[in-house]
Amino acid sequence: DTAVSQTPKYLVTQMGNDKSIKCEQNLGHDTMYWYKQDSKKFLKIMFSYNNKELIINETVPNRFSPKSPDKAHLNLHINSLELGDSAVYFCASSQIRGRNTGELFFGEGSRLTVL
């Protein structure tokens, strides 16, 4: 069983379209994340949810809307896709340890290509 699974793995779409990426974790963790990895491989946090509540929202355009129906799922919906949205999006989960977010476990990534 995959611990953190995200779908789809590849997504090719036209500018202006709306798309969603789904993520599920079976580790029993209380916190989930979305990271964006650009072409230079920099990993940048976008959002973090703890027990379905948004706790981190970095400077991300409001075209990106995360949704957490329960603590095992965190989906990412993107409206009006732009060329610059092309990247690999990683879902991750962790268990909060005190004031730290704990060790993150990542999914395999979803490569989004906007044409």
Add this chain to the structure above:
Amino acid sequence: GQQLNQSPQSMFIQEGEDVSMNCTSSSIFNTWLWYKQDPGEGPVLLIALYKAGELTSNGRLTAQFGITRKDSFLNISASIPSDVGIYFCAGHPSGNTPLVFGKGTRLSVIA
């Protein structure tokens, strides 16, 4: 925001050689984590360090949490072709919860 300086950016080594990479920060970190990312995959946790001075091994990998709490290194001994990938350091800044990532070290191993 917090930044981690990871070096080197890339390395080309011969199979069998030892490898060393490190991360530094201008501020104190509470934990240090080292991840490896294979092509087309997500980062995988290699080693987690929680106390200043801690030295931890995982097979041929050894990592240390610097005494000053502002740095960490990762060593790989007797490299093999499957060590190829991008290695990321990450850490929790003191007083903050978000995990900060370094920019990665891209390792290439020549057989």
